[in-house]
Amino acid sequence: MNILKLEMLSKEAFAPFGEVIEIEGSDWHPINGGTTRRYHHLAPIDAGPEGGRPGISMARGQAFSYPVFVSMLERHPAGxxxxxxCTQTAFLVVVAPNGPDGRPDETGLRAFRASGSQGVNYRAGTWHHPLTTLDRQGDFIIVDRVDGAPNCDEADLRATYLIDGSLKGA
Incomplete structure (x- = not known):
């Protein structure tokens, strides 16, 4: 069995795959007469070069507990x-770079634990595991392309990977 060790999600570690959306360490400016801090443009929205339409959706993820098995990934090539x-729910973020054959490069597979105060923005074409909330059900805002054009590829991995909750380097 292949074991994937968790990394704590950080902007630097996740940079090859997209952006971490979080207030901690981000620039802000006051709005609304100084009563609100706006953390502006934490991640770009890419709706594709052919004029795709971005939208905001919501999802309710069921609770998972360790161990979690990863046997497939998906990507959204058009955005x-x-x-x-929305509910301070921790979740798993499992990503892989694109291999030379267009499939996930399993040698670069990484697993992160996102705190309930962090979101992620996967770049167009980034292979990632579906939403996996930890310990309890969680509600999430999704921002992506919503115009109905095909925008989800799935790939079964050549191996199954186990995430037991242990941290890399621990």
């Missing part, structure tokens, strides 16, 4: 996809 927790 980015952001997942932003």
């Amino acid at each position: 980015s996809q952001a997942w932003i927790p």
Whole structure:
């Protein structure tokens, strides 16, 4: 069995795959007469070069607990996809680079634990695991292309990977 060790999600570690959406460490400016801090443009929205339409949706993810098994990934070739927790729910972020054959490069597979105050924005074409909330059900805002054009590829992995919840380097 292949074991994937978790990394804590950080902007630097996730940069090859997209953006981490979080207030911590982000620039802000006051709005609404100084009563609100706006953390502006935390991630770009990519709806594709052919004029795709971005939209905002919501999802309710069921609770998972360790161990989690990863045997497939998906990607959205026509635009980015952001997942932003509304309920302070931690979730798994599993990603892989694109291989030379267009499939996920399993040698570069990485697993992150996102805190309930972090979201992610997967760049267009980034292979990632479907939403996997940890310990309890969670509600999420999704920002992605919603015009009905085909925008989801799935790939079964050549191996199954186990995430037991242990941190890399621990």
